[in-house]
Amino acid sequence: MKIFETINTKEADKITIERQGITYYQLMQRAAGEVFWWLKNHFADRETTFHFFCGQGNNGGDGLVVAKLLHKDNYRVFVNVVEEAGKPTEEFLTAKEELEKTDLKINTRAEYMLDRAQLVFVDAIFGLGLNREMPEEVKSLIKQINNDTRAIRVSIDVPSGLFMDKGSTFAVKSDYVLTFQFPKLAFYLHGNKDFVNHIEILDIGLDKEYINNTPTGLYLTDNIEARKKYRPVAPYAHKGTQGHAVIIGGSYGKIGAVCLSAKAALKSGCGLVTAYLPKCGYTIIQSYFPEAMALTNGEEYIEAISFDVTPKAIGLGPGIGQHPDTQQAIYNFLKNNHTPLVIDADALNILAQHKEWLSLLPENTILTPHPKEMERLIGSWQNDFERIAMMKAFSHAHNIILVAKDAHTMIVEGNTVFVNPTGNAALATGGTGDVLTGIITGLLAQGYPPADAAIFGVYLHGHTADIASGKTSIQAFTASDCIDNIGKSYLAIEKIALKK
Structure with missing residues (x-):
């Protein structure tokens, strides 16, 4: 709209x-x-x-x-x-x-x-x-x-x-x-x-x-627009055609972040998910999420990023920490990566410390900062209108897509802004940002164009909270509830009638 x-x-x-x-x-x-x-x-x-x-x-x-x-x-x-x-x-x-x-x-x-x-x-x-x-x-x-x-x-x-x-x-x-x-x-x-x-x-x-x-350069992602962006699974699809997502993250004490993100990626509909994490998280993810494949590097934090699989999309950052070796690993990875990419959490904070690395990002890389992470990336602002202008300029200058997480998340692609109306205060709990990263990465892996993956992913993510919070309450809602209700959100979206 x-x-x-x-x-x-x-x-x-x-x-x-x-x-x-x-x-x-x-x-x-x-x-x-x-x-x-x-x-x-x-x-x-x-x-x-x-x-x-x-x-x-x-x-x-x-x-x-x-x-x-x-x-x-x-x-x-x-x-x-x-x-x-x-x-x-x-x-x-x-x-x-x-x-x-x-x-x-x-x-x-x-x-x-x-x-x-x-x-x-x-x-x-x-x-x-x-x-x-x-x-x-x-x-x-x-x-x-x-x-x-x-x-x-x-x-x-x-x-x-x-x-x-x-x-x-x-x-x-x-x-x-x-x-x-x-x-x-x-x-x-x-x-x-x-x-x-x-x-x-x-x-x-x-x-x-x-x-x-x-x-206009401004849009509200209402249910009709969300339905238009939705891509049903083909009748003869199999795991090889639904895309392979890799989630890179985790460090000692923060393995839950990569677990949540990887599970959300698979629940979003992609065919295969590999979690790339330190060895201290191997048993955890295999126990929590047996559908995921796991690759490891380093003992308590990631020291290098290298794998033989060929994913369709990569999510980078959930729980990854900011150890100097991890920062160097991210730099080396970005220099050689051409796969569609979603960047979140400490990977964003590392990027904010090394803004020259922005030139290494593939075109239409998706960044998902919360307000403080956004400020570290683009600088401070006086009011919301100045913030939007700064986000547009940043997106245009670096040819990236910004997912500005907030009560009403905005997706900024160059001079175009998409406002998301779904979601509520239930999402104000730890781990929901990791879930969003997984959902968007999973959609990218399925072949959604980057802007559509961000717009539809944010809508889907917020919609899970709208569905679940009426049953769990806003206070008791957790990131796992978000994952558990992705399927219900898809079912509701499928029922939306498109206007002719």
């Missing part, structure tokens, strides 16, 4: 109005209708009290139309117009006139009905066009909205105060964001985690031709 910048979203509105022969207000009514139906389905209890906070722009107009629809449907509704939030637009005034024809009053101060079973604050103060700091009066109101723990906060299109193209420090802390037609990049940035919880993308019928033909 495409993620558009604000200028493209506004252009999509304009093109839709022209081609469909409607007015801006009619488009507003259409959008508000989708919000109304979502609220009605989500809050079916007629004892729910809705309190609207509406600015005087088109976002506020959306709120007024929704308030009118809920009122006509016999919900208890209160409306506040936030006059300090800017000058009224023509569409807002039309929505206000229509609302004034009903018996629903517009208030100039908050009146909270606390005797009702459920209180919902609907935030329609500012839309995606906000590009300046808010007046203090509006900030004060938003503080009140955020501090009332009795209410559920629902934002129309965007949480008010959230900037779309620069870092944000203050906005409505939304429980639900009901955004129109497209996901917004700002929703998935770490710095905005306090302002966005659940995201619902509402289709308001914007012009499909414009959406399909307008280029």
Whole structure:
């Protein structure tokens, strides 16, 4: 699914109005209708009290139309117009006139009905066009909205105060964001985690031709996109046709990392997996994971990397440590390797210490850093937008693919960014990064193009947590649960119907 910048979203509105022969207000009514139906389905209890906070722009107009629809449907509704939030637009005034024809009053101060079973604050103060700091009066109101723990906060299109193209420090802390037609990049940035919880993308019928033909460098990997990248196993496949992955890693006390990574590679669907690890891990991996083959070097850490097998893909780094001999072994390996490669963990930290080695990497090598590893590789940043720009530059300069692990992992291929929506806090436990390395390496071994292996692998990895955490709980989820649910994730992906 495409993620558009604000200028493209506004252009999509304009093109839709022209081609469909409607007015801006009619488009507003259409959008508000989708919000109304979502609220009605989500809050079916007629004892729910809705309190609207509406600015005087088109976002506020959306709120007024929704308030009118809920009122006509016999919900208890209160409306506040936030006059300090800017000058009224023509569409807002039309929505206000229509609302004034009903018996629903517009208030100039908050009146909270606390005797009702459920209180919902609907935030329609500012839309995606906000590009300046808010007046203090509006900030004060938003503080009140955020501090009332009795209410559920629902934002129309965007949480008010959230900037779309620069870092944000203050906005409505939304429980639900009901955004129109497209996901917004700002929703998935770490710095905005306090302002966005659940995201619902509402289709308001914007012009499909414009959406399909307008280029963008930003994408959200929704289930449809994941299904498109999925490659079913051929009916006459065998282990020789499904690819051979080698996982290089492990050191004394960290053999579990290479065990998890190797098992995840095989569970991702490749035909053969070889673990290359020090001798202290030989018995461990043969006992833990009998399906894997094992090659060893060194006693407690890897001293050299050399093998006779010819894999289709290699994963380097899980548990490998940073012993000087291991670092030299990695350098010697990189000088001679031309096999598709995934690099993780201490191999990344070693690479960060020797950035000149980046020139040795095969084209489209996949790096999978967590935030601190990313900082060591590319330097520090001031905000998420600067981080994305730096990742793009780094990816382009070294012709590599970055998998920037985070709550919403981003895959960066040159100037193109893919945002992953799957996964949850269950993945915040040791070993899940090793599992991701194994999954991506296994997909590479099966013949997935590098970018697809990274994008689909990250989706699959996060999806396992979405499936399992409802049964295990977020707290009790482990990296092994991630591996155990790869098959369930595949089964769910296979059931996704592709749009024609």
